[in-house]
Amino acid sequence: ETGVTQTxxxxxxxxxxxxxxxxxxxxxxNAMYWYKQSAKKPLELMFVYSLEERVENxxxxxxxxxxxxxxxxxxxHLHTLQPEDSALYLCASSRGRLNEQFFGxxxxxxxx
Amino acid sequence: TQLLEQSPQFLSIQEGExxxxxxxxxxxxxxxxxxxxxxxxxxxxxxxxxTGGEVKKxxxxxxxxxxxxKDSSLHITAAQxxxxxxxxxxxxGSGGSNYKLTFGKGTLLTVxx
Numbered sequence: 540e541t542g543v544t545q546t547x548x549x550x551x552x553x554x555x556x557x558x559x560x561x562x563x564x565x566x567x568x569n570a571m572y573w574y575k576q577s578a579k580k581p582l583e584l585m586f587v588y589s590l591e592e593r594v595e596n597x598x599x600x601x602x603x604x605x606x607x608x609x610x611x612x613x614x615x616h617l618h619t620l621q622p623e624d625s626a627l628y629l630c631a632s633s634r635g636r637l638n639e640q641f642f643g644x645x646x647x648x649x650x651x
Numbered sequence: 652t653q654l655l656e657q658s659p660q661f662l663s664i665q666e667g668e669x670x671x672x673x674x675x676x677x678x679x680x681x682x683x684x685x686x687x688x689x690x691x692x693x694x695x696x697x698x699x700x701x702t703g704g705e706v707k708k709x710x711x712x713x714x715x716x717x718x719x720x721k722d723s724s725l726h727i728t729a730a731q732x733x734x735x736x737x738x739x740x741x742x743x744g745s746g747g748s749n750y751k752l753t754f755g756k757g758t759l760l761t762v763x764x
Contacts, residue, residue: 543693581655582694582739582754595751629693638743638752639684642693 542566545630545643552620553651560615560646562630568641569634571613573605576627576645588613620650653678653744655755663761667729672758674740675722681743683723684752685714688737730762 543564552558564571573585587595588607602624604616613630627647631640656675664670674683682701686694698707700716700723707714711734713726727734737759741752 579756581756582741584751587751631693639696639699640686640694640741640752641696642686644691644693 542641543630543632543643545628545646547646548644549647549649551649551651552617554620554622556620557616557618559617560628560630560648562613562615562643564611564613564630564632564641564643566632566641567634568632569610570632570638571607571610572631572633572640573613573615574629574631574642576629582629585615617648620648622650624648625650653680653742653753655740655742655753657738657740657755657758659758660756661759661761663763664730666731666762666764668762669726669728670730670760671724671726672738672760673722673724674742674755676742676753677721678742678744679720680753681720683716683720683743684741685723685725686739686741688739688757689735694737694739727760730760732762732764735760735762 546561570589572587575583584597585599586605591607602619606614627645629645630643633640658673684699685697688694698714703718703720705716711728715724737757739757741754743752
């Protein structure tokens with residue numbers, strides 16, 4: 540099993556759709572993250588979960604809704620997105636003081 | 652707000668050349684990480700530097716953390732096409748959230764054969 544997996548790898552959705560992104564980590568890590576990567580901008584931290592509790596919410600619009608049912612799984616529920624939400628959404632996990640991030644391959648999201 | 656500025660933004664070189672990319676800030680970081688991201692993939696951690704003045708080597712890659720822990724550099728010797736990718740630096744702040752990393756925009760390196 541690879542370390543951090545994400546599904547789907549590509550997603551095209553309309554502004555009225557509801558979809559979910561899934562992330563799974565097989566590394567025994569205790570923190571999981573959602574990041575947004577857009578062209579010409581730094582990686583933007585969206586949410587952090589530590590031991591299944593949300594510890595960071597970086598002023599993300601409510602049309603993005605995270606869920607962490609256990610320490611190995613993380614979801615990002617999407618509804619009524621805007622075209623400017625099109626980006627690469629990366630999941631990561633970490634363990635330990637240095638918070639070294641282990642990233643998944645990302646979901647390339649296009650909102651029409 | 653802590654910011655990390657990376658330079659250059661783009662770099663295109665020939666195989667065998669040496670190069671240095673920079674990561675600078677006005678803020679102090681307790682540690683700094685370097686990642687490489689290839690097209691269609693997530694970033695992969697290369698190294699973490701923690702102590703001011705620290706130098707770490709990873710084969711042909713040399714990483715240095717500034718004495719004041721505000722900046723870092725990555726030097727690649729005899730670059731190869733396999734070094735092509737987006738190089739990201741990320742700093743962990745010395746205060747505040749225990750989980751938040753500040754990322755730079757990255758240096759996109761292309762090594763031509």
